[in-house]
Amino acid sequence: MTERVAIIGGGKIGEALLAGLIKAGKPTRDLVVVEKLAARSAELAQDYGVRVTEDVRDAAESAQVVFLAVKPDAVDSVLRELARAEDDGEAERITVSLVAGIPTARYESALPAGAPVIRVMPNTPMLVNEGMSAVCAGRHADPEQVAVAVRLMEAVGKVMVVPEKQMDAVTAISGSGPAYFFLMVEALVDAGVGLGLTRPQALELAGQTLKGAGELLAESGVSPVDLRAAVTSPGGTTAAALREFERFGLRHAASEAARAAAETSKMSARRADVEGSRAGGAVAAEFADDES
Numbered sequence: 001m002t003e004r005v006a007i008i009g010g011g012k013i014g015e016a017l018l019a020g021l022i023k024a025g026k027p028t029r030d031l032v033v034v035e036k037l038a039a040r041s042a043e044l045a046q047d048y049g050v051r052v053t054e055d056v057r058d059a060a061e062s063a064q065v066v067f068l069a070v071k072p073d074a075v076d077s078v079l080r081e082l083a084r085a086e087d088d089g090e091a092e093r094i095t096v097s098l099v100a101g102i103p104t105a106r107y108e109s110a111l112p113a114g115a116p117v118i119r120v121m122p123n124t125p126m127l128v129n130e131g132m133s134a135v136c137a138g139r140h141a142d143p144e145q146v147a148v149a150v151r152l153m154e155a156v157g158k159v160m161v162v163p164e165k166q167m168d169a170v171t172a173i174s175g176s177g178p179a180y181f182f183l184m185v186e187a188l189v190d191a192g193v194g195l196g197l198t199r200p201q202a203l204e205l206a207g208q209t210l211k212g213a214g215e216l217l218a219e220s221g222v223s224p225v226d227l228r229a230a231v232t233s234p235g236g237t238t239a240a241a242l243r244e245f246e247r248f249g250l251r252h253a254a255s256e257a258a259r260a261a262a263e264t265s266k267m268s269a270r271r272a273d274v275e276g277s278r279a280g281g282a283v284a285a286e287f288a289d290d291e292s
């Protein structure tokens, strides 16, 4: 991991990547973060000992790999600044977007011709080096450049290389996925309190159960169906509980939730166009013209 890396956007996912890379041994001298909010900049600089700047162009010029971790509606303004960044004359700078929904073609048409772009859908467990990232290559990214992005993301968790057409589905499962499990834990904690446990007891019981079940699934290689069957004693407590989950439509809820997330990811590019053109963005206006 010798590349110099810039992370544009010091929000939740930018911080998760930063923390994960540092935990994985990346020297802080090889990292720079771009964050516009002064209080947040100070916090990141203090917590991680990295350089934090407001200047996208300056950060990009000092890096070989530039991660975009801003919200979709900020992409166009960041691209305008990135497009003006000088090459360092050594290796071609790789742009890696962590942004949900915006296709690689959008970056490619805003950056200088032929610029390599890679799209990654990470998730927040990369904060503790247990991320799940899907990676897809844009038109101009060669296999070695994809390998650089894969290696960086592997430092913070697992990586799956997918075709770009699967990115909305990936976002719906692993990108947003941690929130589904946290919601499940919240619900179980409330349920435990309803049954007379204290909130800390219920949180420890539910949280460790989530962790243990996840590790069992990952390490055993056994299917979730068989693992569930192993918990379900005939006529027992688990069968009674699972019957209620089915009665209240857990599978249907999961399928509708994932569909809504994928649909929202698909709509992100269009929404960012509209918001960008409201803000008077030239690139956004260009895209709006393309679509009409």
Ligand SMILES: NC(=O)C1=CN([C@@H]2O[C@H](COP(=O)(O)OP(=O)(O)OC[C@H]3O[C@@H](n4cnc5c(N)ncnc54)[C@H](OP(=O)(O)O)[C@@H]3O)[C@@H](O)[C@H]2O)C=CC1
Residues within 6 Å of the ligand: 008, 009, 010, 011, 012, 013, 014, 034, 035, 036, 037, 040, 056, 069, 070, 071, 072, 074, 077, 078, 098, 099, 100, 101, 121, 122, 123, 124, 175, 176
């Ligand atoms: N959170 C998650 O679990 C995941 C998020 N993502 C993607 O990551 C991206 C960021 O999401 P998230 O971290 O949750 O959002 P946050 O709002 O936490 O972070 C966005 C950050 O970008 C900063 N920012 C905005 N505009 C600029 C700019 N022009 N230059 C530099 N920094 C800027 C914001 O600063 P300020 O506060 O000053 O506006 C903020 O710190 C999104 O595109 C999302 O799709 C992908 C996978 C998972």
Ligand SMILES: O=C(O)[C@@H]1CCC=N1
Residues within 6 Å of the ligand: 100, 171, 175, 176
């Ligand atoms: O909620 C979101 O839009 C982002 C993308 C995936 C997870 N968080």
